[in-house]
Amino acid sequence: MNNQTAVKLGRRLRQLDTMLEQPYSIIWDCCCDHGLLGMSLLQRKLAEKVVFVDILSPQMALLKKDLEERFPGDELNWQVICQDVKELEVPEVESQLFIIAGVGGNKTIQFVESLCAAMPGLPFDLLLCSVHGNYAVRKALIEHGFGLKKEQIILENNRFYEAIHVSQNSTQPIVATGGNMWDRLNLDHQQYWQKTLAHYRKKAAADPAVFGPIVADYEALLITG
Numbered sequence: 001m002n003n004q005t006a007v008k009l010g011r012r013l014r015q016l017d018t019m020l021e022q023p024y025s026i027i028w029d030c031c032c033d034h035g036l037l038g039m040s041l042l043q044r045k046l047a048e049k050v051v052f053v054d055i056l057s058p059q060m061a062l063l064k065k066d067l068e069e070r071f072p073g074d075e076l077n078w079q080v081i082c083q084d085v086k087e088l089e090v091p092e093v094e095s096q097l098f099i100i101a102g103v104g105g106n107k108t109i110q111f112v113e114s115l116c117a118a119m120p121g122l123p124f125d126l127l128l129c130s131v132h133g134n135y136a137v138r139k140a141l142i143e144h145g146f147g148l149k150k151e152q153i154i155l156e157n158n159r160f161y162e163a164i165h166v167s168q169n170s171t172q173p174i175v176a177t178g179g180n181m182w183d184r185l186n187l188d189h190q191q192y193w194q195k196t197l198a199h200y201r202k203k204a205a206a207d208p209a210v211f212g213p214i215v216a217d218y219e220a221l222l223i224t225g
């Protein structure tokens, strides 16, 4: 989109965009829908190729048209695939990043697991921002041998999100409750911690064996200012 204006991103997508600094061979915008994040990365030339993946065919037809208009002559640098992320065939290329944003925690975990199964022995990076369930998402990342690169709390339209950038080439440990993303002096973070704790306390009242340890982990953080 060399001769056009910058892709307009909302706060959440803008924060995800700015978290990414290193170039990749291929960036996969999984569950891309409108494809705005991938488009911004394409515009920034952060990858040799950006692949847009979503299961919704009418949306992908619109996206393809949009890309053709915005990036004339750049067709070799992007691809649109209308498919279930769980069925993706991934090339054996080093330096690949998969973005999974805007879906629930369980789906995010399923996608991470299917990518790990599709690429055994080939390390890759992930940028995740699920709509909830980050504790379970991080547990799955730890199980699959990922290490932390960056993480951030994002507040958009009164909703909290966690952006988690991880790599199978990183040795920085991932903490299930989030590690260095918490700023004890930040009132929004204090509110997010209280909300998260209240959510898991409610769940622990019904199922203490499963959720009691999660409550204990969040209590230990003590984000109270």
Ligand SMILES: C[S@@+](CC[C@H](N)C(=O)[O-])C[C@H]1O[C@@H](n2cnc3c(N)ncnc32)[C@H](O)[C@@H]1O
Residues within 6 Å of the ligand: 013, 030, 031, 032, 033, 034, 053, 054, 055, 056, 059, 083, 084, 085, 086, 100, 101, 102, 103, 107
């Ligand atoms: C809310 S949108 C997220 C858009 C964008 N990633 C964002 O964060 O703003 C969720 C998208 O996930 C897609 N999706 C859900 N399950 C999928 C699957 N199994 N494979 C591919 N796409 C899927 C939906 O079609 C939908 O477009």
